[in-house]
Amino acid sequence: MVFRLQLTPLVLGMVLVAVSSILLVPTLIEAVGASAWAAFAVGQAVGGFCAVLILYGWGVEGPALVARASVGDRRRLVLSSLRLRWSISAPVLITGGLLLLALTDSHRVLAVAGMLTNGLAGLGMTWFFLGVKDGWSVFITDSMPRSLGNVLGILLLQEDSETAFASGMAVLVLAPLFGCLHGWLRATNSVGCALRQAFAHSPDDSIGALLGRGKHSVSTSFTGSIYTLSPVIIIAGSGAPSAPLFVLVDKAQKQLLSAFAPVANVLQAWVPRAREKELLKRVFVAALAAALFASGSLMCSALFGVPALEWLSAGTVSVSSSVAAWAGLYLGLALAEVILGRSCLVAIGAVSRLSFWSFVGAAIGLALLLPAGMAWGAAGALGAVSLGQGVRVCGYLFVIWSWKRRG
Known part of the structure; x- marks a missing residue:
């Protein structure tokens, strides 16, 4: 029964992300040193916290709500989720950046980059694809961008130049964001609506109402x-x-x-x-x-x-x-x-x-x-x-x- 939920792409994605993420650690330590890597790790920890706040509970109840919802209700869930998370993402990430400035005395740019690599994950649509049993969409929009970003980042960080290092850090930040964008388009298309509809005002799904529902x-x-x-x-x-x-x-x-x-x-x-x-x-x-x-x-x-x-x-x-x-x-x-x-x-x-x-x-x-x-x-x-x-x-x-x- 569980296999009907397309475990193959999920397990494949799990392996790719785990291996690439683990290989990134010694590469980054060798490139910038232990103290700089520690700042990057603290940034990722803060970014993980930001991601949970941006996700705003959709990762807890979202898959169950989608699994039990009709097509119309799924459309409402997708648009409501996007509207809410777009609204709170900037304040959350800015607050996370200010927190990092207080927590770190040096290597602050690396710390902020670490925060963004994890913090942007809160904008993803994994919860929705799990609810509709679409494991390959999870792989394409989450696991694959993250693992490819890690691999390309590792290759660039091994080059002995400031340009390659900056490019490697940019790839680590932008790869999950690209996956999120692909996820938004894929999710809205699956429920028969356009991404721009998430910008439309809805009295029943105001930001205040959405914040209250997910408390x-x-x-x-x-x-x-x-x-x-x-x-x-x-x-x-x-x-x-x-x-x-x-x-x-x-x-x-x-x-x-x-x-x-x-x-x-x-x-x-x-x-x-x-x-x-x-x-x-x-x-x-x-x-x-x-x-x-x-x-x-x-x-x-x-x-x-x-x-x-x-x-x-x-x-x-x-x-x-x-x-x-x-x-x-x-x-x-x-x-x-x-x-x-x-x-x-x-x-x-x-x-x-x-x-x-x-x-x-x-x-x-x-x-x-x-x-x-x-x-x-x-x-x-x-x-x-x-x-x-x-x-x-x-x-x-x-x-x-x-x-x-x-x-």
């Missing part, structure tokens, strides 16, 4: 983004000796999580499509997928984490086996949290509980982050954020169990 979904995304962004900023700002290693692990985790996102997000459309009698079965399948991803991440990190992280750092940091194990657990729990929250809890109508447990887990993890990091280094910091993710996952499982008992 529950965006609160969940906002909390998740805070928990994604804050650890690297807190540890890097503390001046802890383990900061370079933690930033490296955080960067690798974000790249891998981003690459796995299409496979996790496809369940957002598949689970809600179930009839009432089949919903429990699909929720169970999604939960099983979450368990497999989590255990697989931990096993792979335990086996290959140390050499992989040392290679990513271009030999600039030393990685212990405990750090590699915690990194794998952190990634695995993050994958499980995305699957359980955005597919299972949204499908059973528990968005408010999703927001609650997301906040509780984030509060616990962030409260313990700095003390654990100062006491036990990178392993302690990773343990703290893993605990926060674990609380979220356990909370989601409790909500699912309670729903099953009531049903």
